[in-house]
Amino acid sequence: MTEKLSPSPAADEALPQSRYLATEVPGPRSQQLHADRASQVTAGFGTALPVFVSRADGGIIEDVDGNRLIDFASGIAVTSVGAANRRVRERVTAQLQRFTHTCFMVTEYESFTEVCRWLNANTPGSFDKRTALFTTGAEAVENAVKIARSATGRPNVLVFDEGYHGRTLMTMAMTAKENPYRLNFGPMPTEFVRAASANPLRLESGEGSREDSADEVAARALASVEETLAEHGADSFAAMVIEPIQGEGGFVVPAPGFIAGLREIADRYGIVLVLDEIQAGMGRTGALYASEHEGVAADIILSAKALAGGLPLSAVTGRTDLMNTVHPGGLGGTYAGNPLACEAALAVFEEFEDGSLLANAQMIEDVATQVLADVVEQTSIVAQFRGRGAMLALEFADAQTLKPRPDLAKKISDHCHAQGVLTLTCGTHGNVIRLLPPLVIDESLLREGLNVLRAAILDAAA
Template structure:
């Protein structure tokens, strides 16, 4: 199939008539509980462009929520998958193993933070990885309590819903949830009361004090943290805070679990967000961008921790599927060959220059934040009022969609527009997308 032309083209209303027909079929067959941000049905994709069934070509600022980091239909990934499908599609690693699983674990041992001896286990989704990381931490420490943070998002299974902060739509009506999960304040610089320079220390002291009084340090198996929060609003904690949390864990015998499902694999300008400050977690969970669009996840960590689990305690029928494994190997090869951490940093520079200029013109932009190609703007009422403004967020998001730009919202208050372009996208498409965003502000702000 010919490569996708890297050009935006809007030839119908969005969604177009064919997408509307498919949406009608969806409503007749798919559970209403499965949401859709933009009901445009894609038939091809490549680089930074999605082609829908009506022939529209949309600029992709979402990457399937940080999944197609190397671009949709990356040539290396496609070739590797086609080759593996011809050989075999499944045996179940727990029944008859295969080399591809081992090769992924070897890559993870080399790339993840720290030079200690590591082991990995492969799964299907980010939520599954986080849930297994908690299982491992509880076995290793002999403790049960898990601490997570305000604004956190860790998945939709019962345990990961307990770890997730936001009720609607993720938790509403689904309880009761798994027990022994405790929530601490998050270092959220834009909304933390007090001087910016004091946020790291004050937020850490609030965390430590709350755990001491409500949980007891001796009961904590793990602290689960996104180094940059995702669905919670791309909240970047102040420098030093993550290291303070890591030091606390080491002091009290708890494990630091870094949820790098959205931040991992070059997204933030390093291979992993923990690398930015040299923080080495005990366990790290990965998924999303690991396999170029195929479902794969992992827990990687200290060998003594990972090996504490009894044989048969970890696994799953499809975990580490061979097709997904070769896709991951090809995606990682692309990341290394094309120096995608550097590309993410270049995208950050381009984006933040224009977003900060936009913020100077529109005081409804309360904050511009992020790192690498994981960036966001937070919408407020403006005029000195920092009250969240989800209505304007939705209006700007919908305007972008109508003009052929795929954008995503986020945030506990629904007032954050987040940007996750594939790292293979061209500067021309980035600038064109930002032009559309500027027009949306002129129209709605």
């Protein structure tokens, strides 16, 4: 359908929170713009759905063809407070009137300190803390490793199966997934050692069975971690770095007790425990930080993605005795803690004050469970429905053998796209559909999108 579209509404006009298809998806204008992109932009940038966006807010993305898509991606967990949040707009606009940049390492500004103050007070752990601000999640990861090495004088870092930590050379070495993240980019740094994670569905090295209890899964994975440390010398490790819920690896929720067990191991060997909450943090799981579900406080915790409501900002927050071991000038970056991003973060913090965002994350989990959980029993193609809060996933695999089915994940996701529901795939095997709706999505809109996904799954199963 190629009906003539009405002129774009004014920027301040509310974006209707309803799904609407004016054309096929992608529409003709998006197709033209995508062809132009191909002639100008490196092919190294992929895309989940080749539509060009006109406006976005709440749970809706509107494209240049007038289609309104239900957003189950949030810019990969970035726009949790909405892609046009009023408080974010107001704070950033006011800052634009004052100045856009000075570089905090040259001349200082108060918003940088205020962001650090909030993170020191609100990240898990009752100990005294300090924070450093950067620009990207990968920068936060790399600087956490630098701090841990500075504090311990040790070279090695323990990372985990199914982990994802970024696209820079160091963080690629830490990331488990080969394609597309590590493929053709070696050689990698060699001081990173990989250990087993406690994936309750896919047990490492084929050991154990799916009938094992959560305690057995966690105990076996922790024993494997101990063996890995012993093999390389536990006293050579500066840090162990893990996501409390593994994002790109497939939204894997570790067996209960695993993260707490890592905390005990880290304490025993003097290893810095770094929890990468770049995707799982800032309310995504129904708690401000996912590690709160585990009752564990990291030595160093990492924030990014949703931290600044769509502006690039990341943070490393940790024990003062660790953070202050770095010599003056050893940390920083030209754009680190840019004043526009800091003001956006302060607006995000304000949005969390009344508790509604965390309540909405729990609502999202409850509704998604109602709509989707029974597809595991109703079909032979969904191995697991899992996650916490607004960080949920469906893993597609043969129910008996657990053979991954990335073809089904892609087929179902493509069907959702055609029906105006934006979903993303992930997972070590590419066989997981992940759900990351904005925390501000309306319940009715959420249900509508989930029902589109459910119908696509049942159709594929049939």
